Amino acid sequence: MVGSDPKNEVPFAVHTPDRIPVQRYFDPDFYELEKKHLWPRAWQMACRLEEIPKEGDYAVYRNLDVSVIVIRMADGTVRAYQNHCRHRGVELVQQRGKAKGGFICPFHGWRWDMSGNNTFVFAPEAFSQGNMCSAELDLVPVRVETWINCAFINMDDNALPLRETLGEFGERMEGFKAEHLRAEWWLAARLPVNWKLAMEAFMEGYHVATTHPQLMPPGITNKPGASSHIRLPDDVVTQTFWVTVGNDLPGEVDAVEFVQMYCDVMQALSDGMAGMSSPEEVEVARSLVGMDLPGDPGEAAVAYRVALNNAIMKYYADNGMECGDINDLDRRNLATNVNFLFPHFFMLPVHGAAASYRIRPTGPEECIFELWSLKRYPKGKEPPSPPIPEPKAFDDPSWPAVPRQDFSNLPRQQRGLHSPGFEYMRLSDQMEGLISNFHRTLDGFLSGVPVEDLAEAMRVTSGAIDVEVRNLGL
Ligand code: FES
Ligand SMILES: [Fe+2]
8 A cells, every 4th residue: 555644444455456355345334334435536427428418407326325416517527426405415416407597496495596596585584694605505515527428527626637547548538529429318227236346247258258159250259369369460469359360360261251250340339239339330340341351360450450340430421420540549559449437437439429327326235327329420310319327137138139148137136246155356467457456456545545556557447458467556
């Protein structure tokens, strides 16, 4: 740990980086520690900005005991307030809506303007002077920053600016022009598992071969450095986690078959996620079937990848949309398909489209898992925000195939964690390192490490999945 200040003793702390004690996933006291030391100090994705496009539009973000109003101001900026009446605590608004000029408490009619200033108290003469000053009456502001078309809130007034904690996640999303994405749909699942367990199902590609065999073409594995990675000119190795093609393609795969296979996997992903890889992009990919490619499967993979990126960029440009230079992202090794932002947010870009996840705890062994499919739209043709989803059961038959596969493992895993002989998870320190990096950063929060000393750990943890156990500077 940094510095010599005495720190809180964290029960069930991660002492061996590749071993995660199981109590962290169900112990009620551990859950309370997270409530006390993590959530009040962490940046949290509170809403997508298409939810609040116009002046006065607000959305409520709720996590554990905290409810926050995020509101669009007349000048286009976004502000946030704690969602409670300062008289007797009633939540002022629910879900989302339009604040026509401000907020009115439904109980006794106190009012506030959009800047949070109290503008009306019924019969103020009936209250003591001490309760009628603006410090007692105005809404309590909450830190908020907007980035990649999302509002992020932090309950800690001393938190570092969001951008100082983003790490490679930030560079990836900016290169990818994630701010141009809009939600095509938004769904939520109620999962009977600890929130961290739910997230960790998406922190490694090691499970893909077994859990999602349809995304793994025959003969391909996804070991590190092998077929989940593709070597580009100049010896840059980029990770193509979902669409597992690469230099160790079976020798018998010829170039035409290879392109066909790539398109089929893209299609399986698009169908299986009902988004994430957009049908328009699949069509662009198919239009390249038959293109001239080198005979060597590895070289063919590279040539196809570059040509496909170019064709996708052209598709977006021709249709009045922007997706960033995705070949440049490849060259900078920033085109990873699954990216984690500490503590509970994911972005999953595939070429120009993406999926996004947010996970919130609702108890030591239950959570809400939200999914968005994100696409690009020509300016002025963006769809309105999808409705706020009612969480569905994890095994609801309407889930697209890929999340259904992921969700199906989770309740079994949560039960297995309670097995008396299972004391800790045994992680791959090469492929499942993100899980360890995440837990050790969490321990930094729980032990009370000051935010400035946690910034490096957050930056190291936020970014690609499938990484090794890393030094967090803690
Ligand atoms: S509780 Fe809000 S006005 Fe009384
Ligand atoms: Fe999965």
